Amino acid sequence: xxxxxxxxxxxxxxxxxxxxxxxxxxxxxxxxxxxxxxxxxxxxxxxxxxxxxxxxxxxxxxxxxxxxxxxxxxxxxxxxxxxxxxxxxxxxxxxxxxxxxxxxxxxxxxxxxxxxxxxxxxxxxxxxxxxxxxxxxxxxxxxxxxxxxxxxxxxxxxxxxxxxxxxxxxxxxxxxxxxxxxxxxxxxxxxxxxxxxxxxxxxxxxxxxxxxxxxxxxxxxxxxxxxxxxxxxxxxxxxxxxxxxxxxxxxxxxxxxxxxxxxxxxxxxxxxxxxxxxxxxxxxxxxxxxxxxxxxxxxxxxxxxxxxxxxxxxxx
Amino acid sequence: xxxxxxxxxxxxxxxxxxxxxxxxxxxxxxxxxxxxxxxxxxxxxxxxxxxxxxxxxxxxxxxxxxxxxxxxxxxxxxxxxxxxxxxxxxxxxxxxxxxxxxxxxxxxxxxxxxxxxxxxxxxxxxxxxxxxxxxxxxxxxxxxxxxxxxxxxxxxxxxxxxxxxxxxxxxxxxxxxxxxxxxxxxxxxxxxxxxxxxxxxxxxxxxxxxxxxxxxxxxxxxxxxxxxxxxxxxxxxxxxxxxxx
Numbered sequence: 200x201x202x203x204x205x206x207x208x209x210x211x212x213x214x215x216x217x218x219x220x221x222x223x224x225x226x227x228x229x230x231x232x233x234x235x236x237x238x239x240x241x242x243x244x245x246x247x248x249x250x251x252x253x254x255x256x257x258x259x260x261x262x263x264x265x266x267x268x269x270x271x272x273x274x275x276x277x278x279x280x281x282x283x284x285x286x287x288x289x290x291x292x293x294x295x296x297x298x299x300x301x302x303x304x305x306x307x308x309x310x311x312x313x314x315x316x317x318x319x320x321x322x323x324x325x326x327x328x329x330x331x332x333x334x335x336x337x338x339x340x341x342x343x344x345x346x347x348x349x350x351x352x353x354x355x356x357x358x359x360x361x362x363x364x365x366x367x368x369x370x371x372x373x374x375x376x377x378x379x380x381x382x383x384x385x386x387x388x389x390x391x392x393x394x395x396x397x398x399x400x401x402x403x404x405x406x407x408x409x410x411x412x413x414x415x416x417x418x419x420x421x422x423x424x425x426x427x428x429x430x431x432x433x434x435x436x437x438x439x440x441x442x443x444x445x446x447x448x449x450x451x452x453x454x455x456x457x458x459x460x461x462x463x464x465x466x467x468x469x470x471x472x473x474x475x476x477x478x479x480x481x482x483x484x485x486x487x488x489x490x491x492x493x494x495x496x497x498x499x500x501x502x503x504x505x506x507x508x509x510x511x512x513x514x515x
Numbered sequence: 516x517x518x519x520x521x522x523x524x525x526x527x528x529x530x531x532x533x534x535x536x537x538x539x540x541x542x543x544x545x546x547x548x549x550x551x552x553x554x555x556x557x558x559x560x561x562x563x564x565x566x567x568x569x570x571x572x573x574x575x576x577x578x579x580x581x582x583x584x585x586x587x588x589x590x591x592x593x594x595x596x597x598x599x600x601x602x603x604x605x606x607x608x609x610x611x612x613x614x615x616x617x618x619x620x621x622x623x624x625x626x627x628x629x630x631x632x633x634x635x636x637x638x639x640x641x642x643x644x645x646x647x648x649x650x651x652x653x654x655x656x657x658x659x660x661x662x663x664x665x666x667x668x669x670x671x672x673x674x675x676x677x678x679x680x681x682x683x684x685x686x687x688x689x690x691x692x693x694x695x696x697x698x699x700x701x702x703x704x705x706x707x708x709x710x711x712x713x714x715x716x717x718x719x720x721x722x723x724x725x726x727x728x729x730x731x732x733x734x735x736x737x738x739x740x741x742x743x744x745x746x747x748x749x750x751x752x753x754x755x756x757x758x759x760x
Contacts, residue, residue, distance in 0.1 A: 262604075263603075263604070266603045389623065391623060392620065392624070393617075395610075396614055398604055399600065399602055399611075400600050400601045402566055403597055403662075403665070405564075405566055406564050406566070406590060406593070406594055406675075407594075407615070408586050408587040408590025408591075408618045409586070410586045448605065452610075453604040454606075454610065
């Protein structure tokens with residue numbers, strides 16, 4: 200099963216590199232096609248894979264630390280508040296290297312607000328959390344739209360920020376994302392056993408020697424760093440982090456020692472596939488923002504989770 | 516082994532306040548904490564575990580103040596079975612019990628010894644057939660026993676339990692109380708069933724509205740004391756079922 204998943208991933212990567220506005224036959228490439236493949240397709244496919252892995256990993260950590268099966272960067276409001284920060288940074292004329300820093304700061308602020316609203320006496324109310332996340336999304340989207348009208352010139356399209364897409368890709372960004380992803384993956388991997396204990400109630404975890412508040416705060420910052428960087432480069436791509444941790448859990452169990460890896464892998468697989476579809480679905484070479492596809496999949500999955508977990512949701 | 520010493524403990528939360536003048540627990544004692552709902556039993560256990568911060572007073576283990584004991588050391592010193600224990604996501608019974616070994620494991624993984632010990636406890640608590648089931652699919656009593664196994668798996672010198680027999684049937688209750696009281700660890704547990712507590716425990720703390728009403732050994736538990744603690748009339752008689760195991 201594990202091997203097949205890796206094989207599938209490699210196959211999807213290769214196929215994704217070859218299809219698009221112009222299909223490329225790797226055995227008979229013209230110089231132009233070779234350039235398209237190496238300068239555009241390959242970095243883009245790798246970029247979507249890394250972003251997918253970042254979103255999958257952050258979703259896995261959010262769901263566990265917030266004790267909420269519906270949590271991901273989008274439903275917690277972290278992604279939209281990070282987008283808000285990125286847009287403010289651009290509007291204020293900050294250098295582009297600082298944009299992810301702004302995104303991280305507002306992302307953490309948004310997430311903290313949602314977390315504070317939903318926790319009472321050590322118990323996180325899952326329903327309040329989702330409601331607070333939705334409100335966060337609405338407010339952030341409103342401010343983003345306002346900024347777009349106010350700073351007409353400097354901000355790229357609203358569609359980019361709210362729907363997400365891989366419109367600007369380069370080896371530089373790809374390197375930044377890969378390094379950050381790898382570092383944060385290792386950070387979580389080293390704490391996988393402790394993270395597992397967060398699945399228990401706070402008192403049990405604490406008396407087993409886990410500093411719950413410290414670990415949760417660290418996890419929030421690290422996961423939101425992934426989201427902040429992903430959002431500054433690709434806009435809000437929702438629901439990848441919602442779907443893949445559940446699939447990883449049902450395939451390989453809930454143990455975070457495996458879930459971290461397979462959430463990342465499945466996130467990459469999902470986003471590469473979604474991006475491939477986004478590139479070919481509109482006839483004539485136009486591109487769909489990839490967030491539309493993930494939102495469609497994610498929305499249906501969200502309904503499915505609500506249906507199957509309804510009982511437990513309302514009765515704790 | 517660790518002694519527990521509490522001096523002049525004060526804790527306030529809203530209208531509720533808890534005050535313990537002085538409490539000294541020697542290693543290996545089996546203590547039942549008794550009292551009405553809301554009298555401060557759970558709060559006391561949480562204070563002793565450092566989950567709540569007292570407003571005044573000291574809690575010390577073998578002479579070391581609790582605030583000076585780092586988190587991982589605490590997990591070797593004492594364990595807690597909270598009143599409500601939950602697990603999110605489908606973890607198996609075996610995995611949950613194995614989690615109890617966390618304070619003893621190094622390098623991010625469990626040793627063969629940890630696994631052996633977990634299997635032993637699963638068998639001891641009558642859970643071996645359930646070991647691969649998901650925790651959340653179990654009945655309330657089975658979940659309780661899983662959590663008990665998790666706590667015992669931690670192998671600490673002091674065990675705190677908040678109503679360990681809640682939702683357990685009489686047979687498992689008696690098995691578990693016998694198991695707990697025959698072990699060498701210090702046991703401090705809140706219990707609602709007075710007859711059961713009287714049978715298995717040596718020392719009794721009676722709490723009433725946040726105040727330690729009495730701290731007595733088994734022979735000194737009188738109907739008058741119970742009447743005062745619980746605001747009920749108490750008589751000694753045999754008009755009840757007797758259970759042996």
